[in-house]
Each structure stands twice: as structure tokens, then as C-alpha cells.
Amino acid sequence: MDNSNPSTIAVTINGETREVPEGLTVKDLLAHLDLHERMVVVEKNREIVRREDYGGVGVDEGDAFELVHFVGGG
Amino acid sequence: MDNSNPSTIAVTINGETREVPEGLTVKDLLAHLDLHERMVVVEKNREIVRREDYGGVGVDEGDAFELVHFVGGG
């Protein structure tokens, strides 16, 4: 992703600190990370974000996100 | 079966002595006993009689016959 942009913020995604553009919604974040909404479940600061709220929930400095999906398992 | 007939002979069939008319062939005997040729194997005096010989092999006084067939078995 483009880190040259002066106006970025630091967030934690799946345990790693990442710089992302300022002012994103969760919906924007997934697009930014090139992830399909349907395939991912989002936890923001330990709270699950419902899919219908992706457009309304913002991404702020210091937020911690967990982006999970289903993998093969028994 | 009809034992009043004076001209009968005694033969052993499956271990039992029976009176049968004189002059029968094996073919006659099976008919006499109301048995289908196809379903029965005949042993005369410990020798197997081939089906094609039924018409030619006679039934004589004192002959011992074993008439066998297939039954359910494991």
C-alpha cells in the first residue's frame, strides 16, 4: 500500500501495526486491503462490527482490528 | 402309491425299502415318485446315473437308490 501519503494513521490489523489512509470506514479498509466483505468478519477493538455497519464505522488512529474468515478445519 | 399290483419289486430309496412296479427305468421311477428329472440327482448302488441315461437304466429287485437335490445350506 502507499505509505508516502502524508496523511495516514497507524492501526493494528491482525496483530500488526499498519499505516492506513486517514478517514476510512471499515468498508473502505476492506477495499483498501483488497478483501471481499462477504468473506471476512471484522472485530474492532474486541467488538464485532456487523456487516451492515461497515459503511458507518470509522477507522481511527490506534484502533485494533481482527479480520477473520473460515479456513479448513476439523 | 399303488402297492396292490401283484408284480412289484422291493428297492431301497433314500434308506427306506419301497415296493415299486416291476420293469421301471430310472426315468419311470422318478415319474412314479412325482419328481422332476431336472431337480434330482440319482445314485444307483453307489454309482451316479447320468441324466441322459435315465431312460436306459433299469430298476431291479434290491437296487439301492439315493435321490438327492439341493437344499438351503451355508
Place this chain on the structure above:
Amino acid sequence: MDNSNPSTIAVTINGETREVPEGLTVKDLLAHLDLHERMVVVEKNREIVRREDYGGVGVDEGDAFELVHFVGGG
């Protein structure tokens, strides 16, 4: 045991109501019931009475006693 004595009190022993003479100690009670002190553990009103206290602990109207011992078990 002697129930003719006018001055008896009612106590519960091992789930049964019994009349026993007034003014007994636990020590007296065991003797009264012809039980060896060494062989019995006494619970009075759900509290275990230590053997050395048998002489000092009284038996009063309405007390509930459990007198237990060891039996064969696996």
C-alpha cells in the same frame, strides 16, 4: 432403655426421635446407648463433638445427633 422415667427429653439420634433421660452428657448418652466411645464419632446439630469434649457437652431437648462409625466399604 428405660422410658418409664418421668423426666426424659426428646432428641433425634440417627434420624429417629428418642426419649432419653434429662441432663446427660454426650459421654452419658453413649453409655446409655451401650456404645464404646472409641468406636463412635458424634455429630451434634451438624457439629462434630471432639472425643475429649464428650464429658462436657450436654444433651438437650431437640438436639439432633449423628452417631457414626466405620463399616466395611470399598
Place this chain on the structure above:
Amino acid sequence: MDNSNPSTIAVTINGETREVPEGLTVKDLLAHLDLHERMVVVEKNREIVRREDYGGVGVDEGDAFELVHFVGGG
């Protein structure tokens, strides 16, 4: 053993051809081979030689001997 002796004969012992002095008895042979009589059973030309006969049975050119004993086994 001493093979320089001119008067030796060839016998087979336990599958190997060996030169032994002429004129030996079985008793002599065992001594010659430094074997205890008590510990060995002797078969000469496929016949067992009884221990009491060791002194009387001779060792001749071409004889085949099996000298066996007990070993550890299950």
C-alpha cells in the same frame, strides 16, 4: 592336530573331511578331538553309537560321524 603322521585316514566329522590317525576307536576319536564322552552323542554313518560301545567301534576310512551335544534352545 598332527597331520604329519603318514598313516592317517580321511573321515567326515560334522560335515567336514578330516585326517585322523589310523586304527582309532570312537573312544579314541573323542579323546583325539579333546571331547568329553559324557557330553557328546555320536552318530556313525547315520547310526547312533551307544556310549558303552565307544571302545569297541572303530573309525575307518570314509566313515561319516556326527558329534552332537545340547546347546541352549527354546
Place this chain on the structure above:
Amino acid sequence: MTVGADTLAASDTPLEIAGRTFRSRLILGTGKYKDNQTMVEAITASGTEVVTVAVRRVDLDRTKEEGVLYHLDQEKWSLLPNTAGCYSAEDAIRYAQLGRAAGFTDWIKLEVIGDEATLLPDVDGLLQAARELVDEGFKVLAYTNEDLITALKLEDAGVAAVMPLASPIGSGLGLLNPFSIRLIKSRLSVPVIVDAGVGTASDACVTMEQGVDGILMNTAIAAADDPVRMALAMRQATQAGRLAYLAGRMPRREQAVPSSPTSGMLD
């Protein structure tokens, strides 16, 4: 050579869990396959209608193809998310909620693990999590050990199915304790699905012969030399064990009994 669907359907009642019915008594895991194609072929061959999946982080640096949903046609197979890898009730509840939030199902295969080496359940944490998740409206299928008492408490807690193990996860040791499994089945009303430990077809067959309602397996198929063929074997074995249980086996005898008539012998 093979058995018609109607014949089999007529020979057994469907499996019912939480109000849904299934014709297959097999539930399959989707882990440990050498590739996704083999997984899909094996699942198809097994005839299962339910497959388990795990909840894990998206790997931001790898292709998004890794998600198992890209390979599983949800018309064919219902998803059963699990809480594998959770060592506390709290974690298991969190993973269950994430699994439900994916929007496919409110079913959860609940695992609360007590020990890393054996992956045996922590029954205390398991019961806590089961009670909480049932309150939250989940349909809980609870992986547990062979203990009847715990199984009874899980039923009291309102789980949709109790899933005792045959032997440890991934061990392939088969049904170590048929007695306990039979005992659990005899005392519970909810479905009993034996989960984990099956190693080969006869393990599945003998497990079903105990009268249980179904079997959940993963490694026995994924780690077979030929997973697709083994999936077919498991499907047949599970049906066979179920039918044998329903058919009622002959008595065992310590002496022989002829199968051919003893009369009618020749002189």
C-alpha cells in the same frame, strides 16, 4: 452392485439435529487435505451434508484464495464453524460469535481444549461456554470426552448434540472405549455424534454399531493415502454400522452351529 437411494432411505430414519434433518450420518472436517481439490472430491465422495470449518485471521500477505469458502458450494454443504484452538470458555465464545457473524449459520462445534499434547477437552470450561452460547441462541454441538456425567450436564445445558471422542483428535486409535460411548448413548436424548479418533472404516462401522447417531471425522480421510477412496469407505462403513445396529445382530455363541441341514444325509 450398489444400493439404491430409496432402499437405504427406507432402511433408516434421517438424522435430526436442532430441527434439521440429514440423510448422511457423517460430518466431515475440512482440515489437513493436501489440496482443495482433493478436499472437495473427498467430501463429495463421503456423501456428507455438513462440513466443519475453523475461524482464523485473514493472511494479509497471501492470496485471498486461501479462504475455504471459495471451494465449498454452500448449496451442497452446510457449514459448521468450530472453536478449535481455544483453551478457555472466553476464547471459545469469542470464536463462536465471530463464526456466527460470518452470516452462514448459528451452529457451532464447541471445543474448549484443556491440554495441548492431547487436545482433550476442559469439561469445566466446556460447560461454561456451552451454557453461555445456548443462552445467546447458538445451536451448540459440543466436543467432549467419554464421561457420562459431563455428557448429561451438556444435555441439561441445552446443547443440540453431544460429541464424545472415540480417541484423541488425529490419533486414529479408533473406538477405545465402546462401553462408555454405549453408556452415553443409552442415557441421552439429544443426538450423540462420535467426534475424533476414527482411523479406518471398521472404526466407523463399530462406532455406529454402538447405536450412536453419527460420526464426525477429518484426519482419517485427509491423511489416508487415497483420501477420496477412504471417504467412500467411510460412507459405506457408517451406513453399514448403522444398518447392522438397526438390523439386530445374531447372538454370539462359543460353539458352532451348522448352516446346512444335519438331516437328509446319505447312507
Place this chain on the structure above:
Amino acid sequence: MTVGADTLAASDTPLEIAGRTFRSRLILGTGKYKDNQTMVEAITASGTEVVTVAVRRVDLDRTKEEGVLYHLDQEKWSLLPNTAGCYSAEDAIRYAQLGRAAGFTDWIKLEVIGDEATLLPDVDGLLQAARELVDEGFKVLAYTNEDLITALKLEDAGVAAVMPLASPIGSGLGLLNPFSIRLIKSRLSVPVIVDAGVGTASDACVTMEQGVDGILMNTAIAAADDPVRMALAMRQATQAGRLAYLAGRMPRREQAVPSSPTSGMLD
């Protein structure tokens, strides 16, 4: 829910005995059924292509319907006459000749019994009879015990199949000695068909998992509470055990191995 014929056919090679091939690896006896209709339905459900029959005297005083041939469609099932009830090589040879004289087959299931209580074979008489019958051109399928040495001698004698027992005839004790059966299979070239002792589906499944070529059974089906359903179970179990053998089972481990990824857990 069920498996297509082609799928199964593709998953296994046919069974070949004496130059004939069969898709089913089950051979069924026809004895001890409560009635002929149940027998026919069970045989049909089992998918077998070969059924055994016994040679006995016609009962001159009873209806001719008793003959089993009236009930067995020979287009569907090949007959395999047996010498059940014979206690000497001489008797067995006589019964074999009578069976062949019926004109249906030169195959014979050879039994030479050594003891009435156990119906165990007399291997000495068995070998004599086998050699004689092979000389006379019979295709001999020899019922024997679990002894490898006898099995090797039977193969040398030219039998078409060696048929060691799982446990005594009619006992339902299952496969008492898998080791010996595996051993026999590993050393013989002719087909090994396990004959007698199977009691329920898992017995058939575990027997096939030893790598043998087929199973012959009678009482396990005829004496089940529901013979037709058990026949279906046996068909599935036999296929399952065969496929599992071919598929190559996972290794047994005395420790657990997770079926879900251990990485990608949440913080």
C-alpha cells in the same frame, strides 16, 4: 446419499476366482432362513453373485417345493454346492460328485469336518479330498482353519480359493485371529475368502481390511432380527473394508494432532 455403481467399480478391481470375475466380494449361504422369501430378499439386498447350497436327500413324503432351486433364479446367482456334513474325504468326494452331477457347476465348496461340536475342518482329510477333486477337474473352494501351512498345501494342491474361518461356523464371534488371516493372505496367490464366524457388519469390515479377497457368510444374515437389512449392512461393510484397505489408512499415533490450523489465532 448412495454411491453410484460406476464410482465403486472404478474404486476396486473385480474378484476373480477360477477364471470368473465378480463385482461383489460377498458369497452367501442359503441355510437357516425363516422362509424362502426372506432368503431371496436378503440375497438380493446383499448384492452377492454366488450362493452356496447343500446336497441332501429328496424327502419323498414332503412337497417338492422344498428344493432350493425353486427359489433361486440362476440367471442372477451362481450356485456353489458344498459338502457340509461330511466327516471324511471319501464322503466329501461323493457329495461333490453328486453336486456336480446336478449339471449346474463344477465348483465345490469343500468341507471335511473333524468334530461335530466345533465343525472345525480335518485338514488331513481336507487335503486328500482337495487333491482328488482337483484331479477330477473340480474348482475347489476349500473351507479350512487359520493354519498357514495347511493353506499353503491347499494352494499347492491346486484349489481355486482358500477359505479360512474367522471363527467357528455359526458362532458369530467375528475375526478372532486377524494376524493369521493377514499372514495367509500375504503368502498365497490364490484368492483368500474368509468363511464362517462373521457376526455383524464391523466383523466383515475389519476382515476385508486385512486384505483378503472376499467373505462367505450365512448365519450372520439369516439369524439377524432383520435379515434383509443386515444383508444390506454386510454389503456396505464388505465394500467399506475393501476400499479402506485399498485407500491405505492413516498411521496410528499415541498423541493428538490438530485438524485445524494452529496459526492465525487471534490476540
Place this chain on the structure above:
Amino acid sequence: MTVGADTLAASDTPLEIAGRTFRSRLILGTGKYKDNQTMVEAITASGTEVVTVAVRRVDLDRTKEEGVLYHLDQEKWSLLPNTAGCYSAEDAIRYAQLGRAAGFTDWIKLEVIGDEATLLPDVDGLLQAARELVDEGFKVLAYTNEDLITALKLEDAGVAAVMPLASPIGSGLGLLNPFSIRLIKSRLSVPVIVDAGVGTASDACVTMEQGVDGILMNTAIAAADDPVRMALAMRQATQAGRLAYLAGRMPRREQAVPSSPTSGMLD
């Protein structure tokens, strides 16, 4: 013909529980004997040094001889009171306190039963009671199931010994799950005494071969046709299993290996 005490002593270390050492690895129950004399003879024959007793009400209407202490010489045998019959932590604690108040010992065989039909432990109540009794200074020997996780928690709670069952109390089904018992022993530091389920001598022998520290039994001896002879058998079997474990068994092989030399054969 028999083995000297010194020989055996030299062949094994003593069993140590809560700081006390024992030469016998058997603990016997005193219940269910047909009479007290048989009980005493059987206990004597077994060589045990510890016997369990139950806490029950004095029967005020029966002879005082019923108390088991009248028959047990406390010079010979240490008493181990149990909490048999208790279905809650609270009850078990009460019985334990009564047992200790008798003044013979602060050891307690802790049972918290979860189900009347199976007498299986309620592990939740068991852990509560164990923690409380350890706090009160009891030496707790805890009867539990085959679950490793519970066994580990009992060890953490500070029990003196963990006592998993071989099979249900009084069932005589033997060691149903050697794997779990071996697993528990491999992970614990405190003594592991297998309690309940042993039915005959070979059960005791195979149990000790798993490496456990001892066995507690009652019914297998009391309900044998000849309890005294069975007690002797159990003593020998327990020693045998222990020694075999220490001796290190030969490897299993699926082929034969001659025990006599293959060389030195005659021509």
C-alpha cells in the same frame, strides 16, 4: 517355589504416598464379604497394608459387633476412610471430617459420585471437595475417571494420589482404556492408583504393566467364588505386572524368531 521377600524387595522400590512407604502396591476395600472372617483372611492373603472403610450410622438396634474395627488389627493395616455414597462436595467433606474425627488417620479416599447407575465421579464436585479438604490438611486420594485434564487439576489441587478407574465400580470389566491410564501416569508426578473395575488377576497384571503405582480393588476379591485364593492371585498379579513393567518387555514382532540356534544342524 516361591519368591523370598528380600528378592522382591530388591526388585522394586516401595510405593510412597503422602510421605509413607508401602511394600504392597495393593489397597483393598472391606465391603461385600460374605463374613468378616473371610474378609480378614482375604486381606491377609493379599499382602495389602491399607484397607478402605466407609462411614455410616451406628445401627442402634443391632449388635455393636457390626463395626468393622472389631475385625481389623490396626497394627497390620492402615485405615483409609472413604466418602462413598456422597453426591456433592459438601456431603463428601462432611463424611471426610467424620472419618478423620474417628482419630485414626487424616487420609481420605475422596469420592463425589455423579450418577447412581454408574457411580461415575462428578469431576466438578470432586475438584471443589479436593481443594477444600487439602486446605483442611487432609491427605486426599481422589477417585476419578480416565480424564487426563481432571487428573492434572487434581494434582494441582494438591491431592496425595490420583485414582482413575479401570472401569465402573463393581463391574469387573477390567482395564477398558489402557491408553488413557498410561497417558495420565505419563503426565503426573503424584502416585497414580487405579481404582475400581478390576475383575480378575490378568486385569491387575495388565494394569500394573501400564506403569501405574498401585491398584485399589474390592469386589474382584470379595465376589470371587474363593475370595482368599483370589486375594493371593491379585497379590501375585500385581507384583508380576509391576516387575514386568520394570523389566522392560521384549518387542512385539509380526514374524517368528527361532529360540534355538539355526546353525549346527546335521547333514
Place this chain on the structure above:
Amino acid sequence: MTVGADTLAASDTPLEIAGRTFRSRLILGTGKYKDNQTMVEAITASGTEVVTVAVRRVDLDRTKEEGVLYHLDQEKWSLLPNTAGCYSAEDAIRYAQLGRAAGFTDWIKLEVIGDEATLLPDVDGLLQAARELVDEGFKVLAYTNEDLITALKLEDAGVAAVMPLASPIGSGLGLLNPFSIRLIKSRLSVPVIVDAGVGTASDACVTMEQGVDGILMNTAIAAADDPVRMALAMRQATQAGRLAYLAGRMPRREQAVPSSPTSGMLD
């Protein structure tokens, strides 16, 4: 801690073979020990009174110490020569005659081997040799397989003892087929000594519990990590299994039965 000789003697009758009686029910082989001292110590620890030896050529090029007689005190142990390594009746008879000619005994452990990989007996050759040797006045102890019919023929041939295998020689697989061994014992009058296959103490114990008269073993002791300790274990296990058989085990039950009174509980 240990059992007095008189106690044990009182608990069992002596073993009688060919008119001689023995207090030990163990017969030991002398092969495969790492050294002669270990062999002697193990034999001593086992309590056996009879040891087997093999007949082999004297090695003319090695020290005469190799002969086993140099190490075996014949006051303590009777010798039982074997015909190990013989693949025909003729060879076995020849070795038997050589063994007898050594002048120690007319007893012979008869082996006629049918296959090198499994060392299983050739029952045809075995029966021939047994009949011949019995005619020649030998006391024949015949190593055979698990076949009842062969065992009955050996008894008819006049052997002194029938010795069926537990599993192949040197395999350590234990008692593979208890049913067959029990069956043989139930039908024979001559002593039944189980020979070969025992791997550890519980194998010996469970074998004796089948009711057989004794056990012959070699590798299980010689190949243990600690042969002397294992010999002690085998001695105890054999006695334990015998005593348990005589004592009459408790019945198995699929439910629990309390060992403590259910009455007399507190309020």
C-alpha cells in the same frame, strides 16, 4: 509381602506330566540369553523345574564350554531336549533319538516346522513323528498350532502333553486366540501347555486363566531388558493366572455395583 511356599502349595495341585509332578507350571527355554550367567539366574528366578535344550553339532574349533550342560545343574532342572529346526518327521525323529541317546531323559519336545518365516508346525509331519516316537517309548510333548482337531489326534497318538502356541515363536504377540486355547483345554485329558508367543507377564496370566496346565516360554524372558526380573514376573504371573482360574472370577456386569453400603447414610 511374599507368599509362603506352603500357602501356594495348598492353593493348587501339582502339575503332572507323564507320571512326574512339578510344583512350577512354567517350562523355560535356554536359548538367546546374552550370557550363561544371566540364563542361570533367570531360570533360577523363574522357579521352573524343567528347561528345554536343543541338539546341535559340537563345534570342533571352539571351546567345549559352549555346551549348555556345563551350566545347568541337573539336580535342579530336568532337561527337555527339543527338535527345533526340523522340517520333516524323519529329521525330528533323528534329533529325538540323539537327544535320548545323551542319556538324560526319554522326554522330547517335538517340533516339526512347516515354514521358516513363521515356524508354524506341519501338523501332518507332527502327527507322523508323534506316533513313531510314542511307539519308540518317548514321552512326547508336542508343539502344535491352535487347531483342536490336531490336538485331539495328538492325544489319540499318545503324547504326554499337547503344546499349542499362543502366537508365533519369538513374536511376543501374546495369546492371540484365547477361544481356541480354551476349547482345546476343554476337550483334552492330557496336560495342555501353551508354548510360544507369550511376550510379557499379563500374557502369561491371561493364558493361565484359560485353565491350561502350564506355559513354556523363552524369548519373553531372554529378550527382556532385564531377564532375571522378567523371570520373576513370569513366575508370579503364572501363579496368579492359575490361582485366579481356580478361585473363580466375579461376573462381568455392564453396570456399577457399590462396594460400600447404600444404607446408613446421614441426613
